[in-house]
Amino acid sequence: MLAVGAGPANLAPAVAVEELAPEPAGGTLLIERGQDIVWQRGMLLPDARSQVSFLMDLVTMRNPCSRFSFVNFLHSQExxxxxxxxxxxxxxxxxxxxHLQWVAGELAAVKVEYGRECTSVEAVIGAGRDAHVPAVFDGLPTERVIHSTQYTQRIAGVRADLPPRVAVTGGAQSAAELAGDVHARYLRASGRPVIFTSGTDDSQIYVVSSAARAGLVPEEPALRSAGQIRGGLCESCGHPNNFDELLRPRSTVDPAAVVTHRVREALERPLPDFPITYPTGWGIPAPFVEMPGQVLNAWAEGMGASMYCTWYAAEQLGEHTDRYDEHWLSEHGIDLVYFLGFDNVYFWGMTHLALLMAHGDRYVEPHAIVSNEFYELENQKFSTSKGHVVWAADLVAEVPRDLVRFYLALTAPEHSRTNFSREALDTLASDRLVEPWNRLAGRVEELLAAVPVxxxxxxxxxxxxxxFRSHYELESFSLHRAADLVCPGGCPGPRPRSAAGSGSGRLGTDPVPADQLGEQLHGLVAVQ
Structure with a gap:
């Protein structure tokens, strides 16, 4: 067997042949055009995570005991x-x-050869994804368009002396991550150092009730939906809702169970009590001898987990420290920024801040909190348990991902709830982005020739x-307004305020006549 391309699609069957069919394995050759194996070579940003579990590696689902597993790879690397x-x-x-490169090196019977290409034989081909550049950018010089599959190879070649006019179409696995990623990219493009990290929150008690409804053990939904776990607060108002403060509380796991409660007046005291431990069996065991059998409140562990996530992200950037909290120490003078949903603001803006302040001036305090409201699907709350959900992988298989990112940014729930609609995505992307820019692309030469610089x-x-720059700075951060500027003549919705003083009011807000648009195009080319 000849396999062309040493990506996951071909390494997985190569491992299977090696383990299950030793004799055919000796006649199997895997060739790779590159001099090494790099997964999604142009997209290996330092803080980029996979969207699937490590258990979905080349072999574990088929053979959990395989020596080629991701777990064994980590063990071999200490x-x-x-x-x-x-x-x-x-x-x-x-x-x-x-892990992929390590697996290739561990293959004994299957041969892997680098720097080889195949042209005319029937084979299993795993050539990776093709770069898709929208037709509207066809007329631009190749040095001004960098596709994500080529990003890490080409970004270093961008001239540093040019003004930082960079349009970044970024994505992430949630609205908060999208905003954080865009801001981190902007800071890096401006020459400012950034450590951008995120983590999961699978100790929430909500995991137990969701698992019980689905007839599962808590580990299963935690593994499948780690990024959607939350509890201990009201998603409508963002205030904490400890179990002992609820009216007529009941257990969703065991409706017959007795749940103790108190009813307090809202203004009886400045802040409600914050439980450090819960008498449940799900979560991190409490290290207090006074609380045997209890676990830490998931919100109490969040600050320590965040410090560890920052340490881990810095390790991936080659910034080694011996302390997990090193980057949070106030002596380093970092700017700490949170990107999160508004329903988390109470804990991150008050409870976690109190935990930091309890250490005096040891740790840095948050410089800013950028929050977003809820994003609804067809005017109803997203719900994985009810199947009312849109999976990103399915959506981008049908719609070009750049159009999806544009629509998500334009409809970002920055200050109020907004709605995702597939019909609106198709209509808005076509009417406000694709068609206007295609019409403009057809007239670029005419406009540039007819209007002098x-x-x-x-x-x-x-x-x-x-x-553009102002919409990526924290003081006026807005994905909606940044996306609005991409629309020729502006997009519907709240209009951006002027960020450049007098004379800038109509640029990017009202429709621009062709002659003025030509002047702007000339200006952009002139300052390039």
């Missing part, structure tokens, strides 16, 4: 302990890439660049 302590299920992309055009270009 990194298993660090990964387990991270208390998560999704590894960094760089770790998956290293002018100081006005250059000024307008500078205003546009400054407007």
């Amino acid at each position: 990194r298993l302990d660090a990964f387990v302590n991270l208390a998560g299920f999704v590894p960094y992309r760089s770790e998956i890439s290293e 002018s100081r006005t055009g250059a000024d307008h270009a500078g205003i546009l660049v400054e407007r």
Whole structure:
């Protein structure tokens, strides 16, 4: 058997042949065009995580005892302990890439050859994803368009002396991660160092009730939906709702169980009590002899977990420290920024802040909190348990991912609930992005030839660049407004305020006449 391309699609059957059919394995050749094996070579950003569990590696689902598993790879590299302590299920992309190279090196019977290409034989081909660049960008010079599959190879070649006019189409696994990723990219593009990290929260008691309804053990939904676990607060108002403060409380796990409660007046005391432990069996065991058999409140463990996640992300960037809390020490003077849903603001903005302040001036306090409201699906709450959900992988298989990112940014629930609608995605992306830019692309040469370069055009270009920049800075961070600027003549919805002083009011807000648009295009080219 000849396999072309040494990615997961071909390494998995190569491992299967090696384990199950030793004789055919000796006649199996896997060739790779590159000089090594790198998974999604252009997309290995330092803080990028996989979207699937480490158990979905090349072999574990088929043979959990295989020596080629991701777990055995970590063990062989003396990194298993660090990964387990991270208390998560999704590894960094760089770790998956290293695992693939390690597997190729461990194959004994199957041969792997590098720097080889195949042209005319029937074979199993695992060539990886193709770069899709929307047609609207076809006329741009290749040095000005970098697809994500080529990002890490080409970004270092961008001229550092040019003004930082970078349009980044970023994505993540939730609205908060999307915003955080965009801001981190902007800071890096501005030459500012960034450690961007996120973690899971699978100790929440909500996991137990969800598992009981589905007839599962808690570990199963925690593994499947780690990024959606939360509890201990009201999703409508964002205030904490400890079990002993609920009216007529009942257990969703055991409706017959007796649940103790107190009713307090809302203003009886400045802040409600915050339980450090819970008398349940799900979570991290409490290290207090006074509380045998109890576990830590998931919200209490969050601050320590965040410090560990920061340490782990820094390790992936090559910034080794011996202390897990090193980067949070106030002596380093970092700017700590939270990106989160508004229903988490109480704990992160008050409870966790109190935990930090309890150590005096030892730790840095948050510089800013960027929160978003709820994002609904067809005017109803997203619900994986009820099947009312849109999976990103399914959506981008039908719609170009750049259009999806544009729509998500444009409809981001920054200050109020907004709604995802597939019909609106198709209509808005077509009417406000694809068709206008395609029409403009067809007239670029005409407009540039008909309108001379002018100081006005250059000024307008500078205003546009400054407007983009302002929407990525924390003081006026707004994905909606950034996406709005991409629309020729502006998109529907709240209009961005001027960020560049007088004379900038109409740029990117009202429809722009063709001659003025030509001046702006000339300005952009002139300052390039």
